[in-house]
Amino acid sequence: MSPDSQPTFDFLANKLLFKLQVTLSADKAAVDGVVQRVMQSLREKDCAGEKEHAIELALSEALANAVVHGAKSDPSKIVECDVACDQNRSLLIVVRDPGEGFDPSKIPSPVHAENIYSGHGRGVYLITQLMDEVKFLKNGTEIHMIKR
Numbered sequence: 778m779s780p781d782s783q784p785t786f787d788f789l790a791n792k793l794l795f796k797l798q799v800t801l802s803a804d805k806a807a808v809d810g811v812v813q814r815v816m817q818s819l820r821e822k823d824c825a826g827e828k829e830h831a832i833e834l835a836l837s838e839a840l841a842n843a844v845v846h847g848a849k850s851d852p853s854k855i856v857e858c859d860v861a862c863d864q865n866r867s868l869l870i871v872v873r874d875p876g877e878g879f880d881p882s883k884i885p886s887p888v889h890a891e892n893i894y895s896g897h898g899r900g901v902y903l904i905t906q907l908m909d910e911v912k913f914l915k916n917g918t919e920i921h922m923i924k925r
Contacts, residue, residue, distance in 0.1 A: 795822040795862040800855050801840070803848030803874075808840045815860055824862035828924050831907040832868060838900040839872040839920050847874025847918060870922045878916030 797818055801807045816833050819825040825832055840858060848854035857873040884901050905911045910923040 792864050793861055794864060794866075795819070795824055795860070797860045799858045799860075801844075801858070802852040803844045803850055803854040803856055804852040805841065805844050805850060808837065808844060811840060811858065812837045815858070819860070819862065819868070822862060824866055824868055826866060828868070832870075832924055835904045835907040835922055835924075836870055836872075838904050839870070839922065842900045843872050843874035843876075843920075846879070847876030849876070865925075868924045870924075871919060872922075873915075873919045876918055878918045881913045881917060 795818070797815060799811055799815065801811050812833060815836060816825065816829065819832065820829070836858075840856065843856040844850060848856055854875050856875075857871075859869075859871040861869045863869075881901055886902065888902070904920070904922060907924075908922040909925045910921075912921045913919070914921060
C-alpha cells in the first residue's frame with residue numbers, strides 16, 4: 778500500500794457523528810457559501826466547539842487554494858470537500874482539486890523577511906498553523922486536515 782492510499786486517521790464508519798460531502802464549481806465566489814454551509818453543519822452536530830474559527834479559516838484557505846491554484850478558477854471544473862467528525866469531536870477535512878498538484882515544501886515561508894509584505898502565499902502556512910495535522914497527498918491535489 779502506498780503512503781497516498783493510507784487513511785489519514787482512524788475514523789471508523791460506525792463511530793462517526795457526522796459526515797458531509799460537498800462539491801463546488803471552481804469559482805472563488807462559491808467558496809464562502811460552501812464554508813458557511815459546512816460550518817453551520819458542524820455547529821448543528823457540535824463538532825466545532827471552541828475550534829470553530831480555526832476550522833473555518835483553514836477550510837476557507839484550502840478551498841480557495843483548490844479553486845484558484847488547483848482548478849485555475851475554471852468554473853467548469855469541480856472541487857470536492859469531505860468532512861467527518863467522530864465521537865471524540867475530532868474532525869477530518871479533505872479537499873481535492875483537479876489540478877496538476879504542487880510540492881508544499883517549495884512554497885516560500887511567509888514569515889521570512891523577503892515574504893512578509895507579499896500579497897499572497899499565506900494559505901498553506903495558515904492551514905498548518907491552525908490545524909493539528911495536515912497532509913498533502915496525490916501530488917498536492919488533495920489536502921487532509923485534522924483538528925482534534
